[in-house]
Amino acid sequence: MGRKLLLDKAHIEGIRYYDTYRQHGGYAAAEKALKLAxxxxxxxxxxSGLRGRGGAGFPTGxxxxxxxxxxxxxxxxxxNADESEPGTFKDRYLMEFIPHLLIEGLLISSxxxxxxxxxxxxxxxxxxxxxxxxxxxxxxxxxxxxGKNIQxxxxxxxxxxxxxxxxxxxxxxxxxxxxxxGKRGNPxxxxxxxxxKGVWDCPTVVNNVETLAAVVxxxxxxxxxxxxxxxxxxxxxxxxxxxxxxxxxxxxEIEMNLTVEEFIFSDEYCxxxxxxxxxxxxxxxxxxxxxxxxxxxxxxxxxxxxLMTYExxxxxxxxxxxxxxxxxFIVFDEDQCVVRHTLTLARFYHHxxxxxxxxxxxxxxxxxKVLHNIEYGKGKMSDIDLLWxxxxxxxxxxxxxxxxxAAWPVAAAIRHFRDEFEWHIxxxxxxxxxxxxxxxY
Ligand code: NAI
Ligand code: SF4
Numbered sequence: 001m002g003r004k005l006l007l008d009k010a011h012i013e014g015i016r017y018y019d020t021y022r023q024h025g026g027y028a029a030a031e032k033a034l035k036l037a038x039x040x041x042x043x044x045x046x047x048s049g050l051r052g053r054g055g056a057g058f059p060t061g062x063x064x065x066x067x068x069x070x071x072x073x074x075x076x077x078x079x080n081a082d083e084s085e086p087g088t089f090k091d092r093y094l095m096e097f098i099p100h101l102l103i104e105g106l107l108i109s110s111x112x113x114x115x116x117x118x119x120x121x122x123x124x125x126x127x128x129x130x131x132x133x134x135x136x137x138x139x140x141x142x143x144x145x146x147g148k149n150i151q152x153x154x155x156x157x158x159x160x161x162x163x164x165x166x167x168x169x170x171x172x173x174x175x176x177x178x179x180x181x182g183k184r185g186n187p188x189x190x191x192x193x194x195x196x197k198g199v200w201d202c203p204t205v206v207n208n209v210e211t212l213a214a215v216v217x218x219x220x221x222x223x224x225x226x227x228x229x230x231x232x233x234x235x236x237x238x239x240x241x242x243x244x245x246x247x248x249x250x251x252x253e254i255e256m257n258l259t260v261e262e263f264i265f266s267d268e269y270c271x272x273x274x275x276x277x278x279x280x281x282x283x284x285x286x287x288x289x290x291x292x293x294x295x296x297x298x299x300x301x302x303x304x305x306x307l308m309t310y311e312x313x314x315x316x317x318x319x320x321x322x323x324x325x326x327x328x329f330i331v332f333d334e335d336q337c338v339v340r341h342t343l344t345l346a347r348f349y350h351h352x353x354x355x356x357x358x359x360x361x362x363x364x365x366x367x368x369k370v371l372h373n374i375e376y377g378k379g380k381m382s383d384i385d386l387l388w389x390x391x392x393x394x395x396x397x398x399x400x401x402x403x404x405x406a407a408w409p410v411a412a413a414i415r416h417f418r419d420e421f422e423w424h425i426x427x428x429x430x431x432x433x434x435x436x437x438x439x440x441y
Pocket of ligand 1: 054055056058063066082083084085088171172173193194195206286288325326401
């Protein structure tokens with residue numbers, strides 16, 4: 001049984017409320033951190049090896065140390081709770097069941113970074129969560145963890161919850177900042193990175209919910225101890241939201257050295273493929289990362305067991321090109337149709353494109369149309385190469401990663417399941433009559 005640092009107390013009745021959270025050791029890390037110098041808290045996070053849990057896996061301590069500190073200019077911390085990646089719902093779980101863990105993480109991180117005004121930007125569809133967060137913020141204030149002169153340290157902090165309006169693109173950090181400022185959520189060109197020019201042009205750190213919550217156990221057990229969990233480059237524990245054709249969908253906390261095989265088949269986690277069917281493929285890190293067929297998913301190209309780590313899931317470049325991503329683990333059984341799923345994702349990215357750059361605006365729509373034709377019996381063999389060509393012309397040629405995220409699933413589907421595309425084109429009527437029993441995510 002792996003170590004649990006984030007969800008170890010999530011099952012305790014009443015843990016959503018301050019008194020229970022406090023009785024079970026809550027705010028002990030905040031007490032400890034507030035006695036340290038802010039720079040020492042940053043050092044502790046650096047030592048831990050914590051990497052961003054939103055999807056990019058950027059080292060958190062390094063991001064924090066990039067924060068510019070010009071004299072007389074405020075700094076901001078923004079918590080990215082715009083969790084919209086298809087297949088990803090672990091931040092929702094954390095905020096819903098153990099909100100004080102996030103508030104405590106925000107307090108420690110704000111103190112470390114010198115942010116006196118910190119924002120939680122939450123996706124519009126999580127309509128019931130802001131009330132839970134506001135309740136926790138109110139309780140924290142009542143007990144002296146927010147407001148002026150927190151616990152007599154002279155440090156002031158207010159946390160504001162800002163609701164998004166339901167646009168996937170607002171999870172991209174610069175689009176999020178634009179939206180927070182009251183504008184349309186169009187991504188900005190980077191650099192400058194938010195660490196230099198973020199909210200209202202002030203230095204800003206944008207971190208994911210799980211990343212900020214992980215700061216609490218890091219302070220509790222110490223950065224060095226945290227770094228011992230996992231595999232070094234993938235340190236600590238990670239929340240995985242597992243869904244699709246498995247027996248036990250849900251949110252799991254894993255140590256980052258677990259094998260993919262154990263995660264899918266053991267009763268402690270996904271409990272195997274539903275209905276006793278065979279595993280066909282998996283998108284291991286949310287819809288933006290490439291799909292992996294079963295043979296590449298369980299073993300690396302060298303025949304070693306594949307691990308639930310940043311390195312192992314992302315190894316091999318062209319071979320897998322996949323990634324740990326946001327931890328949205330979508331499993332497909334043998335009856336699933338890759339063409340249908342690729343069309344679903346293409347439609348999603350087309351709908352969510354902000355339209356600023358031509359390759360993304362035009363290319364996502366074009367890919368959707370071609371995939372629609374193939375899926376609905378009007379495809380031509382040349383369409384497969386056309387799709388390949390379009391995704392190549394999007395990949396790496398856009399302002400923000402949404403363009404890449406739209407291109408990669410199409411590329412991976414063709415790379416690993418070309419025969420399925422061909423079968424659809426050669427057998428249009430049969431393809432349409434098949435009942436695929438779509439996996440839900
Ligand atoms: P990125 O790699 O561009 O940046 C990662 C972070 O490091 C950013 O905060 C960036 O500001 C910072 N950074 C990088 N270089 C820096 C430098 N030189 N100076 C200062 N700061 C620097 O990736 P990005 O755009 O933040 O995230 C993309 C990922 O997001 C995708 O891989 C995808 O997996 C994930 N994603 C997650 C979603 C979710 O719902 N959780 C939704 C959509 C995408
Ligand atoms: Fe907008 Fe797409 Fe360009 Fe991102 S890649 S800025 S979503 S058009």
